[in-house]
Amino acid sequence: MIDLASHIWTALGFIGALLILGRSDNELRSRGSRIAWALFLATAPTVAIPMFLLFGNRKFGVVAELAERRERERRIARRTYGQRDHSLQAVMGRILGQPLSGGNRLELLGCRGEAGAWLLQQIEGAQQKIWIQTYQYLPDASGRKIRDALAARARDGLEVCLLVDDYGAMTARHRFFRPLTAAGGQVRRFNPLIGVSRMRSNLRNHRKAYIFDERIAASGGINIGDPYLTDGPRAWEDLAFALEGPAVTGLARLFAADWRRAGGRLDSAGLRRSPEAGDADVQLVVSGPDRTDDPIFAALITAIYRAEQRVWIVTPYYIPNEELEYALTIAALRGVDVRLIVPRRSNHPLADLARLDHLQNAHRAGCGIFLYQPRMLHSKLALFDDDAVLLGTANLDVRSLFLNFELGVFSYGAASVRAAATLVETYLAASEPFAGEKTLHPLSRGLMRIIEPLL
Known part of the structure; x- marks a missing residue:
């Protein structure tokens, strides 16, 4: 019986190795990665099969649908820029499938207090919506301060949505966010480590987006916690940028898509185009397991x-x-x-x-x-x-x-x-x-x- 089980595992390993060798480079990152997984499955199937199910594929979703969406974006970009425009903006537009957004104001925000003060100011000044997405949320003094500020605005009747990555925010569990949810705010955890998920557990959401009234937003390296938002001896040197103008609409749509992946519902179709606020031309660059390329x-x-x-x-x-x-x-x-x-x-x-x-x-x-x-x-x-x-x-x-x-x-x-x-x-x-x-x-x-x- 043991020999039969061993033969079955070996057969499964070789079948898995053949299937992996037939995978596209986009799904497994490189030919080297594909060959390494194939050898692992062929030589140690009992260990490799569960490991591959957890960590093997780096793309999420139906590949054909992702490819169709990507080609649609590129067709729009080619029509927008044409093939003879070789400026950096046009080249990036064709590669990224993203149009150039004009009329924006972009401001760099340093860490060590500046970004934290900006964030609290925007939370207190918001009129209708606060959408926040972060990879890491630390349950420290800064984390509690932001949580309580969000809870206060939720009690004021604002739509408050907070999206955190389940791995990055593993130290801030459900109990920590109860004051926010009790006030009417919504909290979602992206790709839970425990429970049912359509994604591999090693595919993490590292995006940060702080969006207020679909009008002004911020992103960059900062998460929510003392190292990013304070000026103490353990503070980090970090960088965020504030963005105001039409490009904010693209960030809002991206947030809404990630919110839906985490099980929430937001009406991205009803997003209004943010008014012009400056003279900066920007292009949004979106990357991840939900894209066919990188x-x-x-x-x-x-x-x-x-x-x-x-x-x-x-x-x-x-x-x-x-x-x-x-x-x-x-x-x-x-x-x-x-x-x-x-x-x-x-x-x-x-x-x-x-x-x-x-x-x-x-x-x-x-x-x-x-x-x-x-x-x-x-x-x-x-x-x-x-x-x-x-x-x-x-x-x-x-x-x-x-x-x-x-x-x-x-x-x-x-x-x-x-x-x-x-x-x-x-x-x-x-x-x-x-x-x-x-x-x-x-x-x-x-x-x-x-x-x-x-x-």
Whole structure:
């Protein structure tokens, strides 16, 4: 009987391996990933089959439907821009399937108190709706302050919707949010770790969006908690951006879609177009398991290869795949001023080990590597020449670029680019150059390459 069960598991493993080899690259991220899973299933099926069911597929939804929606977006973009317009905005529009939104005002918000004060001000000033989406919600002083402010506005009769990722907000359980739900607010948890879910448990929602009356919004690196919203000794250096204008409507539609995935109901069809508020041209960049491709990754690669003068990148975690690492290497060899600013020490020691080999490679290629000294640096920013800045929620690692639900905004306004460049220069002034003397043992390097997708 035991031998029969063993043979059945082995047969299932080989069948699973063949099925995986037939999967598309989009579903399993790369041919290497596909081959690794196939070997795992063929050699250790009893372990590999449940592991694949939990973690294997990185795309969510019916692939044919996703592909049809993506092609529809691209057809609209091609009609909007045509094929002969080679400006960065037009190229990004065709790649992303997103139109350029004009008439916006974009403002950078620093961390350590500024973003927290802005958030409370908007909560208190909202008239009808407050929609908040965050990856991490900490049940600390800042978390309680925001919760109680939201509860007060719910008692005033406003529509208050709070969406948190179940893994990111695992320390803030249902009991913590009772004052908000008792006041009439709604709280949803995205992709619960325990219970029935249509998504793999490793597909997390890393998006942040703070939307008020469909008129003004914010996004970026900040979550809700003391490290992001206070100015104490343990506060992080982070970055958010406030957005006002027609582009807010796109963020509201994205929130409504994620809210529906979490089991809630919102009428996105009734969203009104936000009035113009400035002169910034922006494009929304939406990436995640609900897309057939990887738009943030594609946008980064395209912008890096197009850059002629500079590529300045700020990221808390630097664990690129081969294509992104190669693009930065080629840019440096072309004479582009490539600078990477990362924290001297992040909050994830394993990520710091995993990045070491990649930093060495970039350093040898001529990229400037700078280690931010004062505190944990959690800002996410990419600056390309004097043309555009990419802001948003994504880190430069495999998880953000290929697994998580993420969002970003390309801003082409001269004021936004100048403000971003000034901010990067303040980071550089507080950083030390990477000397490149540390190296990993070949065994450790191999181990890091295996676990990189999990970090």
